[in-house]
Amino acid sequence: MVENKKNQNRKIIAVAAICFLIAAAYAIYIFTASKPKPPGEGQTVRIGTFSTAIDYAPMVVAKSKGWLQEELGPDTKLEWTTFQTLPTINESFAAGKVDVVFEAEVPAIVGRAAGIDVKIVEDGATLREGIIVPVDSPVQTFRDLKGKRIAVLAGTAMHYGFLNILKGVGLDKNSVKIVNMIPPDAAAAFTSGQVDAWAVWPPWPEQQVVDKRAKFLPGGEAEIQSVVVMRGKFIQEQPQLAQKVLKAILKAKQWLAANQEEGISLVAKELNLPPEVVRLAWPKHDWGAKLTDGIIKDLENKGQFLFDEKMIQNRVSAADLVLKLN
Numbered sequence: 001m002v003e004n005k006k007n008q009n010r011k012i013i014a015v016a017a018i019c020f021l022i023a024a025a026y027a028i029y030i031f032t033a034s035k036p037k038p039p040g041e042g043q044t045v046r047i048g049t050f051s052t053a054i055d056y057a058p059m060v061v062a063k064s065k066g067w068l069q070e071e072l073g074p075d076t077k078l079e080w081t082t083f084q085t086l087p088t089i090n091e092s093f094a095a096g097k098v099d100v101v102f103e104a105e106v107p108a109i110v111g112r113a114a115g116i117d118v119k120i121v122e123d124g125a126t127l128r129e130g131i132i133v134p135v136d137s138p139v140q141t142f143r144d145l146k147g148k149r150i151a152v153l154a155g156t157a158m159h160y161g162f163l164n165i166l167k168g169v170g171l172d173k174n175s176v177k178i179v180n181m182i183p184p185d186a187a188a189a190f191t192s193g194q195v196d197a198w199a200v201w202p203p204w205p206e207q208q209v210v211d212k213r214a215k216f217l218p219g220g221e222a223e224i225q226s227v228v229v230m231r232g233k234f235i236q237e238q239p240q241l242a243q244k245v246l247k248a249i250l251k252a253k254q255w256l257a258a259n260q261e262e263g264i265s266l267v268a269k270e271l272n273l274p275p276e277v278v279r280l281a282w283p284k285h286d287w288g289a290k291l292t293d294g295i296i297k298d299l300e301n302k303g304q305f306l307f308d309e310k311m312i313q314n315r316v317s318a319a320d321l322v323l324k325l326n
Contacts, residue, residue, distance in 0.1 A: 045072060045241060048081040050089060050103035051183070052271055054202045054281050055125045055226035057263065059102045060270045061252035071244040085182075090116050099234040100245055104201070105225040106157050109303045112321050113312035117232030119323040120299070122246060124226040124253070126289035127281075130216040131162060132205045133197045134190070142169045142220055148196035149177045151186035155311045160302050161222020162199040168220070190214070202281035203273050210277050221284075225295055235323065246325050256287040291324055 047068075049056050062068045069078060081098060083089045090111045092098040102124055111118045131150075133139045139148065142165055152159045163173055179186075179195055183204050190198045191213060198205065198214075201224055208214035228249060235242045256263045264282055268275040289295065296318045303316040 042075060043238065043241065044077040044079055045100065045245065046079045046081065046092075046098045047100045047245070048083050048089065048092070048098050048102075050083050050086070050101065050107055052082065052203075053226070054267060054271070054273075054278055055104075055127050055224070055285055056102045057256055057267045057285070058124045058249045058252040058287070060267055061255060061263070062248040064266060064270050065252070065255075067248040067251055068245065071248045072241065076241070086110060090114060093118055093231050096231065096233065099231050099238075100242075101229045103227065103229060104157050105227050105299055106155060106160070106302055106306065108227055108229045109299065109306060109316050109321065110155065110312055111229075112316045113303075113306070113314045115314075118229050118321075119232055119235060120227045120291070120321055121230050121235070121242070121323055121325045122228040122249065123289040123291050123295055124228050124249065126286045126295065127202065127224050127226065127284045128221040129158065129161075129201050129205065129224060129284060130221050131165070131197055131199045132190075132208055132214040132216055134193070135213055135215050137196065137215075139196065139217065142166065142217060143171065145197055146171060146175050147177070149179055149194070150197045150199060151179050151181045151189055151195040152199040153182055153186075154178070154180040155306060155309070156201075157224040157302065158199045158201055158222050160305050161224070163305075165220035165222065202284065203271070203277050206277045206280040207274075210274065210280060223298065225289070225298060230323075235325070243325060250326075253287045291322060296322055 047059070049059060063080070072078070083092070083101070086107045089098070089101055089103065089107060093101070093111060094116050105120065108118055108120050139145060145166070150162070152162055166172060166175060179189070181189060183200055186195070186198055186200060187204060189195045190208065197217070199222065205214065205216065209216065228246065230242055260282065264275055264278045267273070268278040299318050299321065306312045307315050
């Protein structure tokens with residue numbers, strides 16, 4: 001009887017000990033899982049660009065020289081995506097599948113108008129691009145474009161800029177036949193003579209000029225802001241990572257402004273473009289551009305243009321779109 005009682009006590013003690021060990025292990029697991037990780041540790045930063053463009057050079061350089069990874073640290077993984085359409089960018093932002101995108105200002109405005117939480121945090125570059133016509137075209141001035149077919153991707157900064165150029169010479173959008181085309185399709189149409197002029201960003205026009213198929217019309221340029229766009233929640237939840245990404249980009253911008261020839265060679269190699277194409281486009285880019293009041297006003301004007309043209313249903317204010325991180 002006494003021996004049975006002792007055995008029973010031993011079992012109770014053993015069970016209690018096992019329960020204590022399980023509870024201790026669970027407490028350690030909870031503490032470890034809930035303990036904040038150092039910024040960047042075990043994180044992934046998803047970065048993308050809208051198509052391929054020379055004005056994305058700050059991101060190209062920051063990636064190529066390893067400055068992004070250096071800033072983020074070895075425990076942060078980088079994922080890269082080249083988007084071909086605006087809807088896929090906005091879908092990725094909305095679903096939290098991309099954190100940072102280099103693109104022109106208009107796609108960012110379109111995304112914000114659709115209710116997607118994106119912020120322009122910096123101006124990667126300001127560029128001024130002209131309009132091309134075939135090298136043997138009789139068109140000599142912008143007034144000569146009256147009644148002509150013009151390839152342009154609707155709702156872009158080039159679209160906005162082209163209409164402003166027409167306005168400056170006494171024409172409007174009804175004076176020409178605008179053909180809405182993405183750059184690869186427009187390139188084919190331009191080469192085959194299906195359109196009379198083309199309004200598009202680098203490197204597309206420069207490639208046509210270098211190949212001696214096109215010339216720039218004198219006296220008119222469209223201004224484009226190539227911007228750094230970040231997902232709102234990424235900035236809120238990972239502010240240190242957002243700052244580190246921006247720091248690497250700003251370092252690349254400074255390097256580009258001080259190293260023209262090396263920059264041309266590096267960008268040409270990374271984008272798989274002929275160096276002469278990049279060299280022709282290079283002077284059109286201001287790598288020192290910042291989010292000044294003038295640029296913010298330009299964003300407001302383009303947002304109003306998109307609203308007036310019924311390309312967005314909601315007005316977008318710069319105050320809601322721009323968030324300076326430094």
